[in-house]
Amino acid sequence: MAKEIDKSGQLSEETKEALSFLSELANKQLTLYKLTITDELKNAEQSKTLPITAIINRDGQTRSYLKKEADNINKVVDEAAGMFIGDQSVATGIGNMLKLLIASFLGSSEGEEVYKEKYLCYTDGISLLRFDFLAWKRNVKTQSLLTHTESVSAYYYTISVVDATKVDFQTFAALYKDVLKSGGESAEEIIKSLDDLQKIYDRLRQKTSDQLKAHIENNYSSKSLLHLM
Numbered sequence: 001m002a003k004e005i006d007k008s009g010q011l012s013e014e015t016k017e018a019l020s021f022l023s024e025l026a027n028k029q030l031t032l033y034k035l036t037i038t039d040e041l042k043n044a045e046q047s048k049t050l051p052i053t054a055i056i057n058r059d060g061q062t063r064s065y066l067k068k069e070a071d072n073i074n075k076v077v078d079e080a081a082g083m084f085i086g087d088q089s090v091a092t093g094i095g096n097m098l099k100l101l102i103a104s105f106l107g108s109s110e111g112e113e114v115y116k117e118k119y120l121c122y123t124d125g126i127s128l129l130r131f132d133f134l135a136w137k138r139n140v141k142t143q144s145l146l147t148h149t150e151s152v153s154a155y156y157y158t159i160s161v162v163d164a165t166k167v168d169f170q171t172f173a174a175l176y177k178d179v180l181k182s183g184g185e186s187a188e189e190i191i192k193s194l195d196d197l198q199k200i201y202d203r204l205r206q207k208t209s210d211q212l213k214a215h216i217e218n219n220y221s222s223k224s225l226l227h228l229m
Contacts, residue, residue, distance in 0.1 A: 022152035026062035033134040033156035052160035060156035128162035164204040
């Protein structure tokens, strides 16, 4: 929990109590989001989302602010988003999207309560990954002798490895469409890309990592995959 308090004067007890209440509410939201995403991952097949084999990255945070003016909101956005994408294991693309999601919350107008949910499956070129994100924010502006803006938020996300054995080829192709499109526009190139995609799909569905590693080493060189990059 991070708190930024206006140091220009003493805050009223009413304001402190309001912030304390909102902070407690944010913590409850974070707990709820952890349970919600965990339950969603366990019951992925029932909800028609892609099932997973393991969670490889997760993070959650609550943040509360008291500030005299709202002109420092850009700094708040950068700091908060930076804390979420500091882990170098997070892919650049998904990290940028996460930063935009957080920035859209912290940078919104005052006097509002907002919820955000994001589910996305994507590929890094080798693995199939799943991204789940839930967020809540509440902004309140109060005014007496001084104006104070209160902003409280909670975020939680996970990045998981999709169970390729439970993904049909059409879904797999949809996830790989950008990689496939980069291969070229001629019929021959498209057919070749589809053939390679089918091979990758078949190998990803194998049960052991040793089988996959051996196949890549024996059948794929960096040159043979250039048209898929």
